[in-house]
Amino acid sequence: MPAAHRAPDAGARPDGWGALAPVYRWQEPLQRRSVTTLLRVLAPLPGERVLDVGAGTGLVCRSVPDEVRAVAAVEPSAGMLAAADLAGRAAVRADAVRLPVADGSVDVVVASWLLHVLDAGDRAAAVAEAAGVLRPGGRLGVVVPAVPRTTGQRLVRGAARRLADRRGLGAFRVPVDLPGLLTDAGLQVRHHARTGRGYLADVVVCTRAPGPRRPPAVAVSPVSPVGPAAPAPVGRA
Numbered sequence: 001m002p003a004a005h006r007a008p009d010a011g012a013r014p015d016g017w018g019a020l021a022p023v024y025r026w027q028e029p030l031q032r033r034s035v036t037t038l039l040r041v042l043a044p045l046p047g048e049r050v051l052d053v054g055a056g057t058g059l060v061c062r063s064v065p066d067e068v069r070a071v072a073a074v075e076p077s078a079g080m081l082a083a084a085d086l087a088g089r090a091a092v093r094a095d096a097v098r099l100p101v102a103d104g105s106v107d108v109v110v111a112s113w114l115l116h117v118l119d120a121g122d123r124a125a126a127v128a129e130a131a132g133v134l135r136p137g138g139r140l141g142v143v144v145p146a147v148p149r150t151t152g153q154r155l156v157r158g159a160a161r162r163l164a165d166r167r168g169l170g171a172f173r174v175p176v177d178l179p180g181l182l183t184d185a186g187l188q189v190r191h192h193a194r195t196g197r198g199y200l201a202d203v204v205v206c207t208r209a210p211g212p213r214r215p216p217a218v219a220v221s222p223v224s225p226v227g228p229a230a231p232a233p234v235g236r237a
């Protein structure tokens with residue numbers, strides 16, 4: 001990853017999300033359909049190692065089946081982590097562009113409602129970082145807001161963006177660059193769904209192509225890797 005995209009340590013960015021954390025869980029029902037759709041397609045298996053990046057208040061961690069034990073939340077906001085219910089999952093305070101795990105060590109990376117809050121440079125870096133920590137054949141699952149089609153949807157998006165601007169929550173733009181970023185990172189899209197109950201969302205699952213790993217990153221793993229994982233087909237269930 002280019003040095004320009006190496007993030008400062010988690011905590012060095014402004015934490016607009018921390019102040020919102022106490023009320024964030026109130027709107028989780030509007031995200032639930034997209035998250036359950038994503039997890040149904042990703043279908044993490046017991047024994048697989050899962051990283052929930054930008055974990056927020058823990059909706060994904062709580063939605064992963066209990067028997068999938070090696071789940072870790074990655075979240076830079078101390079406020080979000082303090083307000084989170086992670087269902088007993090491990091938590092690491094870190095940034096999406098600098099994940100604290102070894103390259104090629106993760107079976108599943110989830111980025112739920114994360115990539116649209118990053119600016120374009122960080123989004124590209126975060127996708128590349130996710131691809132880098134996945135083992136060959138590993139899966140990346142993404143939920144992003146979809147381009148609004150109706151007047152009502154446009155009004156909701158506009159209101160969300162104004163709130164985000166006022167609160168310093170990040171870019172909050174529909175990430176229309178996502179397909180190119182996935183391809184550039186060596187990821188192949190296996191599944192795309194649009195969910196409309198709750199927030200209008202695009203749910204995308206991709207796999208990391210088999211092949212050589214990228215050069216080693218500086219990050220080290222504070223979370224011990226789980227043992228050999230069975231590859232899981234994408235698109236099951």
Ligand SMILES: C[S@@+](CC[C@H](N)C(=O)[O-])C[C@H]1O[C@@H](n2cnc3c(N)ncnc32)[C@H](O)[C@@H]1O
Binds near residue numbers: 053054060096117170
């Ligand atoms: C819209 S919330 C989504 C939370 C959760 N994934 C969900 O689906 O409910 C965005 C989250 O991304 C986190 N975030 C913002 N910038 C980040 C970054 N550079 N790296 C990792 N997480 C980040 C925020 O702190 C916030 O918790």
